[in-house]
Amino acid sequence: MKTKLMYLFSMFCMLSLFTACSDDDKGGPIGTEFDGVYKGTLDVDLDGTKVGENLPQKVYVTKVGDNQIKMELKNFSFGAMALGNISVDKCNVEKQSDDVCKFDGEQKLTLPIVGDCDVVMNGTIAGEKLDMVINVKATQSGAAITVKVDFKGTKLATDQSSEAKITEFTFDSKEVVSQPEIDGTNITFMVTDTIKAEELAALVPTIKISDKATITPASGVAQDFSKPVTYTVTSEDGITTTTYTVSVAGKMQKYSLDEWVDKGTGKAAYKTPFPDDKLATSSAGASYLALFGYTDEFPVVPTEDAVKGMAAKLTTKNTSDISLAPAITSGSLYTGRFAVDPFNQLNSTKFGIMCDKKPLLFNGYYKYTPGELFLDGSDKKNIVEHPELTDECSIKGVLYEVANESETLTGLNIGDSEKIVAVASLADGTAKAEYTPFSLEFNFLDGKTYDSTKLYKLALIFSSSSKGDTFQGAPGSTLYIDELEVVFE
CATH class of the missing domain: 2.40.128 (Lipocalin)
Known part of the structure; x- marks a missing residue:
């Protein structure tokens, strides 16, 4: 008492x-x-x-x-x-x-x-x-x-300020992908998922504080942000002290889609988003089809119609006239690689890249316009029109377990494999006239958790037709995506 x-x-x-x-x-x-x-x-x-x-x-x-x-x-x-x-x-x-x-x-x-x-x-x-x-x-x-x-x-000769605040906290580092946010006395920021331990331990912040106040540690001095760092601001008059805790909120894998890499030559030349060792598109397959008479714009191309910089434009194509091609080819972009299988198109898509952290959120921007006429091209010899149906886009994140780095899920089993551990999926694939933000939470399947001792791959998958894997969709359906990121624990 x-x-x-x-x-x-x-x-x-x-x-x-x-x-x-x-x-x-x-x-x-x-x-x-x-x-x-x-x-x-x-x-x-x-x-x-x-x-x-x-x-x-x-x-x-x-x-x-x-x-x-x-x-x-x-x-x-x-x-x-x-x-x-x-x-x-x-x-x-x-x-x-x-x-x-x-x-x-x-x-x-x-x-x-x-x-x-x-x-x-x-x-x-x-x-x-x-x-x-x-x-x-x-x-x-x-x-x-x-x-x-x-x-x-x-x-006092004149009054002195009693304000003791941090007004701005920033880093000039490519490893910081989300500048610090000040929430009361807590300051958090995001770093790349590839940041090295020595880089995280030597980040240098630039700090702005209340006029004539002082701060310890000082602005411009490297700190070890592998653990929370405490900053104390003291007002000019020494009456007020405010203590802030600065910490990493999580790690982020980011794809701006601003840079594109040239692939192929001649009629088979196309562009793929950077980094091309992590991202692949259905344009790789269309490039192969160019050798058999495909002349239309490729299903995935860069565009200046973007939230920032450049973006990716994914379009569903009618490829029924091309031999060795399915009747409907949706525009798709995904993490993974393309390895052509002329006898089984779905096996050509190798989904996922190695992932050694627990994914929490899958964020980005999209807009979508469905094509005019929905076609069922699952049987190329008997394409059925469905004017009563409206195409929808698909945005999905899939975390799955692998026995080794060479194991991969493909278009044949990415939707129902027992290897799948968690899924983040866009619920609304309908038309969006303007860029719309999305933030999808990774939901772990019943009885499954993230185990740091196991190996995983992470597939981020975008398609201009949600049923493109069964060769159904509306030619002309167009999905724009930009500023993609995955937040990890």
């Missing part, structure tokens, strides 16, 4: 600095010579035991009458309690000389939790010095509590 009361009464004694003094006048009129801001410290004793020492504080003194002053504390906080502006508009004073006055008084206060308190206060202002003693008596649970507060302060 005493420990709790020590905190409460320490806070209370701050308040008691500003209790109204006696109504009895004690001297002649005063001028504005006592007006100003007095910066000093508090010592607090509870029943003879010191519970606070050299606690920084400011008192604002303003003349409001011939023998009255206003005493005010601005933006006051004590411990975790923010109490705002606290003031007593009128305190009676007795002038002793041109630059000396005395004040004393007593008052009853009622505070939440603490209850009724008797306050006796006396002190002096002499020249540039403010010196006061406050004695507080209270009873709680039948026990009498006595608190004594000593304040000593010196008038």
Whole structure:
């Protein structure tokens, strides 16, 4: 009980600095010579035991009458309690000389939790010095509590700021893919999933803080962010200190789709997004079909119609007139590789790249326009029109377990393999006229979890026709995607 009361009464004694003094006048009129801001410290004793020492504080003194002053504390906080502006508009004073006055008084206060308190206060202002003693008596649970507060302060030439905030925290590093976000006193940021331990341990932040405040550690000094780093900001007047914790929120795999790589030659020339060792498209298959008469635009091409920089445009094609081609070829982009199998097109898509971290979210932007006429080309010899159906796009993330790096799922089993551990899937594949953000959570299948001792591959799959794997869709259906990222634990 005493420990709790020590905190409460320490806070209370701050308040008691500003209790109204006696109504009895004690001297002649005063001028504005006592007006100003007095910066000093508090010592607090509870029943003879010191519970606070050299606690920084400011008192604002303003003349409001011939023998009255206003005493005010601005933006006051004590411990975790923010109490705002606290003031007593009128305190009676007795002038002793041109630059000396005395004040004393007593008052009853009622505070939440603490209850009724008797306050006796006396002190002096002499020249540039403010010196006061406050004695507080209270009873709680039948026990009498006595608190004594000593304040000593010196008038400042001009007021000093009490603000202690970090206003901006940034890194100039390609390994930081999401600049720090300030949420109260917590600051978090994202790094690449390929960042090296030594790089994370040597990141250099640039920090902006409140005017004339100071910060420790300093801005521009490398810190080891493999673990949370604590920064302390101290206001210009030294009254306020704010402690921030800066940490990595997670790792991110990012594909901006701004860079594209030339592949093939002659009629078979096409572009694939960078990094081409991780990303593949159905244009690789169309490039092969170009040798057999395919002349249309490839199913996946770069475009300047983007959220930022460049984007990928995926279009479903009618390839029924091309030998060795399915009737419908959807525009598809995925992590993995393409290895042509002329006898089984679905086996040509090798989905997934090695993944050694638990995926949490799959984010990005997309817009979509379905083609005019939905076709069922599952039987190339008997293509069926379905004017009553409307095509939809597909965006999906699939985490699956492998026995070794060479094992892979293909278009034949990416949808139903027992190897699949978690899936993130876009629920709404309908038309979107403008770029729309998506954020898909990886949901782990029943009874399955991420095990860091096992091997996994991660497949990110985009298709302009959600049933493209069964050669169904509407020619002309167009999916735009941009600024893709996967957030890892």
